[in-house]
Amino acid sequence: MERLTRREMLRLTAxxxxxxTLGAPRWSWxxxxxxxxAAARIDWRQLAGERIHILVTPAxxxxxxxxxxxxFTRLTGIEVTFEVIPPREMREKAVxxxxxxxxxxxxxxxxxxxxxxxxxxxxxxxxxxxxxxxKLTDRAWFDLEDIVPLWRRHNTVRxxxxxxxxxxxxxxxxxxxxxxxxxxxxxxxxxxxLRETARRAHAPARNLYGLALRGFRGAGxxxxxxxxxxxxxxxxxxxxxxxxxxxxxxxxxxxEYYVSVLREFAPRGVENWNWPEIMEAFAAGTVVxxxxxNSTASVIENPAKSKVAGKIGYQRWPKGPTGKRVTSIxxxxxxxxxxxxxxxxxxTWLYIQWLASRPTQLRSATFKEAPDAVVRTGxxxxxxxxxxDYRRVIAFTPDYADVVLTSLREDTDADWRPRIPEWPExxxxxxxxxxxxxxxxxxxxxxxxxANAELRRVLRR
Amino acid sequence: MSCATVTSLRALPRVAAMLVAVAxxxxxxxxxxxxxxxxxxDIFTLPPRLWFTPTFExxxxxxxxADILRGLSNSALVATLTMLLTLLISIPAGYAYARLRFxxxxxxxxxxxxxxxxxxxxxxxPFFLAFSRLRLLDTHAGIVLIYLSMSVPFAVWLMTTYFLDxxxxxxxxxxxxxxxxxxxxxxxxxxxxxxxxxxTAVLSFINAWNEFIYASVLTGARVRMAPVAIFGFLTTxxxxxxxxAATAVLIMGPVVVLALLAQRQIVRGLTxxxxx
Numbered sequence: 001m002e003r004l005t006r007r008e009m010l011r012l013t014a015x016x017x018x019x020x021t022l023g024a025p026r027w028s029w030x031x032x033x034x035x036x037x038a039a040a041r042i043d044w045r046q047l048a049g050e051r052i053h054i055l056v057t058p059a060x061x062x063x064x065x066x067x068x069x070x071x072f073t074r075l076t077g078i079e080v081t082f083e084v085i086p087p088r089e090m091r092e093k094a095v096x097x098x099x100x101x102x103x104x105x106x107x108x109x110x111x112x113x114x115x116x117x118x119x120x121x122x123x124x125x126x127x128x129x130x131x132x133x134x135k136l137t138d139r140a141w142f143d144l145e146d147i148v149p150l151w152r153r154h155n156t157v158r159x160x161x162x163x164x165x166x167x168x169x170x171x172x173x174x175x176x177x178x179x180x181x182x183x184x185x186x187x188x189x190x191x192x193x194l195r196e197t198a199r200r201a202h203a204p205a206r207n208l209y210g211l212a213l214r215g216f217r218g219a220g221x222x223x224x225x226x227x228x229x230x231x232x233x234x235x236x237x238x239x240x241x242x243x244x245x246x247x248x249x250x251x252x253x254x255x256e257y258y259v260s261v262l263r264e265f266a267p268r269g270v271e272n273w274n275w276p277e278i279m280e281a282f283a284a285g286t287v288v289x290x291x292x293x294n295s296t297a298s299v300i301e302n303p304a305k306s307k308v309a310g311k312i313g314y315q316r317w318p319k320g321p322t323g324k325r326v327t328s329i330x331x332x333x334x335x336x337x338x339x340x341x342x343x344x345x346x347x348t349w350l351y352i353q354w355l356a357s358r359p360t361q362l363r364s365a366t367f368k369e370a371p372d373a374v375v376r377t378g379x380x381x382x383x384x385x386x387x388x389d390y391r392r393v394i395a396f397t398p399d400y401a402d403v404v405l406t407s408l409r410e411d412t413d414a415d416w417r418p419r420i421p422e423w424p425e426x427x428x429x430x431x432x433x434x435x436x437x438x439x440x441x442x443x444x445x446x447x448x449x450x451a452n453a454e455l456r457r458v459l460r461r
Numbered sequence: 462m463s464c465a466t467v468t469s470l471r472a473l474p475r476v477a478a479m480l481v482a483v484a485x486x487x488x489x490x491x492x493x494x495x496x497x498x499x500x501x502x503d504i505f506t507l508p509p510r511l512w513f514t515p516t517f518e519x520x521x522x523x524x525x526x527a528d529i530l531r532g533l534s535n536s537a538l539v540a541t542l543t544m545l546l547t548l549l550i551s552i553p554a555g556y557a558y559a560r561l562r563f564x565x566x567x568x569x570x571x572x573x574x575x576x577x578x579x580x581x582x583x584x585x586x587p588f589f590l591a592f593s594r595l596r597l598l599d600t601h602a603g604i605v606l607i608y609l610s611m612s613v614p615f616a617v618w619l620m621t622t623y624f625l626d627x628x629x630x631x632x633x634x635x636x637x638x639x640x641x642x643x644x645x646x647x648x649x650x651x652x653x654x655x656x657x658x659x660x661t662a663v664l665s666f667i668n669a670w671n672e673f674i675y676a677s678v679l680t681g682a683r684v685r686m687a688p689v690a691i692f693g694f695l696t697t698x699x700x701x702x703x704x705x706a707a708t709a710v711l712i713m714g715p716v717v718v719l720a721l722l723a724q725r726q727i728v729r730g731l732t733x734x735x736x737x
Binding site for chain 2: 085305
């Protein structure tokens with residue numbers, strides 16, 4: 001039954017690809033609302049009549065999820081409403097709701113770095129409560145092990161899973177293949193080679209800059225990119241006694257690298273650039289390369305939005321001096337709010353299970369909610385990443401899918417960022433230090449010494 | 462050199478200074494308007510392109526987004542209600558402070574402004590908790606109450622100072638002629654302070670129309686206000702600057718129209734009374 005369902009899904013996806021490439025204005029097949037779900041040995045309608053309200057961030061994948069959620073309502077009789085608000089405001093609202101135990105939001109798209117904070121306060125329920133409940137979950141059908149292992153590990157605190165990954169990304173090196181070809185450059189294998197390609201391609205007189213990385217201050221901005229450098233240089237966040245060690249030699253060298261490449265080769269004002277600014281500059285053809293989320297491909301490869309579509313190359317992070325490539329670990333994690341009544345918690349779990357399941361992930365990946373809708377590049381299941389049909393849909397270049405899949409498998413590092421309840425404060429302290437070094441207010445050594453002292457204070461509290 | 466030329470030459474630095482001051486205010490607004498009309502690939506061109514073929518595509522996208530339309534109508538409803546209720550409360554209250562004698566008048570007047578002395582964000586969490594218990598989160602009534610708590614104290618203070626400037630003799634004559642106090646207020650005193658009423662009305666409308674912090678925390682999917690709805694264009698993959706700017710222009714529009722309509726009264730209101 002499961003094989004047949006899977007094959008059927010693949011066939012439908014292939015049909016979808018055909019429609020998409022032929023420029024069909026709307027998804028041209030009618031979806032099988034509940035077929036693949038009938039294979040799950042649970043009663044999907046056990047909580048019919050419940051209503052849940054979910055807080056999500058504006059993103060194409062949530063637009064797709066929201067667009068197909070009426071199918072969940074038809075399947076289960078559970079009504080789902082959404083509130084859409086950008087990540088920063090969403091975090092504030094979620095933390096306020098959880099800490100005040102008002103139970104307004106059944107679930108939200110959580111930043112996994114906040115899960116230790118949620119867990120230590122028991123603001124959300126550990127998901128094994130639901131995963132191990134045979135009435136609520138068919139483990140064989142759901143196949144938790146198929147969900148990207150490091151994302152699951154990232155969302156695990158004290159041995160328990162607190163948020164289900166529903167979408168994610170890795171950071172990769174994105175470069176202008178045409179410029180590289182013109183200059184006879186090879187994609188860099190190491191960070192030193194990356195600096196060299198930036199130097200050779202840097203031509204500010206022609207409004208073309210060698211490299212851009214996130215410079216904007218924030219735990220999710222410059223502290224989304226710099227930790228990869230820190231770890232690739234061999235940096236450790238803490239010593240064996242749990243004392244912070246960000247000002248180690250490795251740390252200082254990682255920050256010196258970051259500051260020097262950006263000061264020399266990035267456009268002016270990069271200290272205020274976050275990923276949208278970098279991506280826009282790259283799409284406008286003024287930046288040769290950047291390292292950021294693989295999901296940006298769906299925008300920069302769209303000719304209506306980008307002047308460089310079709311001229312782009314992708315590869316994994318260059319290696320640091322330790323020989324390691326370190327990418328980000330990022331996923332949107334969906335928890336179950338602990339302040340809800342029992343039945344609402346169960347209804348929320350049914351929704352999370354449905355959303356994270358293979359049929360929903362596969363179907364939403366290519367769902368076209370609007371004529372110019374993009375494809376999802378952050379599905380949560382390894383089996384979909386290996387699926388030839390899905391790989392064809394995201395073949396921006398012949399090796400794009402492989403670059404992402406290999407990064408997911410080999411370049412992730414569980415200690416990429418410190419996963420402790422104090423993270424929100426640690427992230428901010430580090431973000432300020434990195435930006436201070438970038439704008440030259442402090443030397444990298446000074447900035448990290450000060451940050452390390454501040455982190456000690458934060459951790460002692 | 463004629464007298465007139467000398468005068469105009471002398472005025473030159475002053476005119477230049479005024480132009481710079483106006484430019485500081487106008488350029489960002491024009492920038493937003495230009496961005497709302499630029500094709501997407503031209504928005505980030507460096508140096509910025511001044512001549513371009515305008516497109517209304519971003520307005521089409523903005524107005525085609527259900528959240529934006531609902532946001533604008535929610536904001537219009539909430540801001541209008543706030544404005545009307547503010548006037549309804551602040552006119553009689555201001556008049557009472559200006560004319561009537563009652564116990565604790567002075568300390569009460571001082572405490573009217575008390576709530577304005579802390580930054581609004583200080584009340585955010587208490588309001589959130591209270592609203593959560595009272596089931597006022599994400600309701601029109603709730604957010605109007607919050608905006609009233611912000612606009613009424615200031616409006617009462619403003620109206621009081623306007624009423625204090627009206628000569629007592631005017632209404633005393635009306636009272637002697639047999640008018641009740643209420644009638645004297647409406648017929649005789651109020652026409653003297655129309656400028657002040659216009660200033661109070663416009664300020665309370667604009668405050669409610671533009672407010673963001675409370676709107677973002679205390680409202681949700683049901684009563685989403687325009688300044689919060691516009692945030693939907695800051696997506697995780699990209700900032701949709703075109704529709705974002707178009708919505709910003711749509712949000713600015715009513716305020717500009719309102720200010721222009723009430724311009725004469727506002728100028729009169731600002732030059733009369735307390736601000737003289």
